[in-house]
Amino acid sequence: MNIVILDGYTLNPGDLDWTAVSELGNVKIYDRSKPEEIVERASNAEAILVNKAVLSAATLSQLPKLKYIGVTATGYNNIDMEAAKKQGIVVTNVKAYSSASVAQQTFALLLALVNRVETHSQSVFAGEWASSQDFSYSKSPLTELAGKTMGLIGLGDIGSNVAEIALAFGMKVIAYRKHPKPVQGIEMVSLEALFKNSDVVSLHCPLTEETKEIVNKNSLASMKPGALLLNTGRGPLINEHDLAEALTNGTIAGAGLDVLSVEPPKNDNPLLSAPNCVITPHVAWATFEARQRLMQLTADNLQTFQNGSPVNVVS
Structure with a gap:
C-alpha cells in the first residue's frame, strides 16, 4: 500500500519513530504540505495520514486511488467528509490519546x-x-x-x-x-x-x-x-x-x-x-507520551483497515 503522510512534523518533530506506520506499506513522509502541493504528493496514495492539512472536495476528486484517510487527531473538520463518503474513502480518527x-x-x-x-x-x-x-x-x-x-x-x-x-x-x-x-x-x-x-x-x-x-x-x-x-x-x-x-x-x-x-x-x-x-500555542495535546500513543493508535487504525475491519471510522 502506498501511504503518504502530509504533515508529519506535527505528530513527530523528530523524537518519535515512524516504524509502526512504515511497516504497513510504502511510506512517504512530508513534514509539511502546502495546499498546492497535496495533489502531486498524494497522486499515487492509497492511504493518507494527515493532521491539519486540508483535504477539500476539489483535492479529493483528484486522488482517484485514495481509499483511506487516517486523521492523526480527534478532530477531522479539515476533511470534506461528504466528498470522502461519495468517493468511498474510509476516514478514521484517534480519540482519548491525550x-x-x-x-x-x-x-x-x-x-x-x-x-x-x-x-x-x-x-x-x-x-x-x-x-x-x-x-x-x-x-x-x-x-x-x-x-x-x-x-x-x-x-x-x-x-x-x-x-x-x-x-x-x-x-x-x-x-x-x-x-x-x-x-x-x-x-x-x-x-x-x-x-x-x-x-x-x-x-x-x-x-x-x-x-x-x-x-x-x-x-x-x-x-x-x-x-x-x-x-x-x-x-x-x-x-x-x-x-x-x-x-x-x-x-x-x-x-x-x-x-x-x-x-x-x-x-x-x-x-x-x-x-x-x-x-500557549495549542500544545496541551503534545506531550511526548501522548504523541507516542497517537502514533501507535494511528498505525493500529490503518492496520485494521488493511485487515478489512476498520475501527474508529468517522466517515
Missing part, C-alpha cells in the same frame, strides 16, 4: 495565573531578590486553590480528568453538560449557575453551533470579578473580543488559553495585548 496531558496543561495554565511562577523566577534572575530588603516578596497577588469552586463546561474524558485534579487540590467541583448524569463528588448545575458561582471556569465541551461563543459578553458579565477562565478545548468557544474587553475592564481576573479561534493567531487578535492573559 486526556491526561490536556488536563495537566489545564492546571499548568491555572497555576500560571494563581502562582505566577515564571514572573517570580524572572524577577529573581533579574536581581530583585538579591537587592530586596526583605527575605520574601511577591510581584502579584497569590491565590490558594483549596476551597475555591472549579466549574467545568463539559465532563467527558478530559473534563473528568480535570475534575479529579481539582478535587485533589481541595476544590469544590461543579459541572454543566448537555445531558447531565450523577457523578460522585461533582455537583451538576445549570450553565447560568456555573458562570455565576465558579472561581475558575474551564472549557471542555465540543465545538458545535450550540457551544460556539458560549463565553461571551453576557456570560462573562455574570462571572465573579476575581474569577479565571481556562480554555484547552476549541478557540471559537470564546468570543475573543468580549474576553479581551472583560480582561481590560476587570470584569474577570484572568484567562489561561491553549487555543484561539484562528491558529496561528493574526497580529491583531485582541487577546495578544489583553492583561492577565496567558496563552
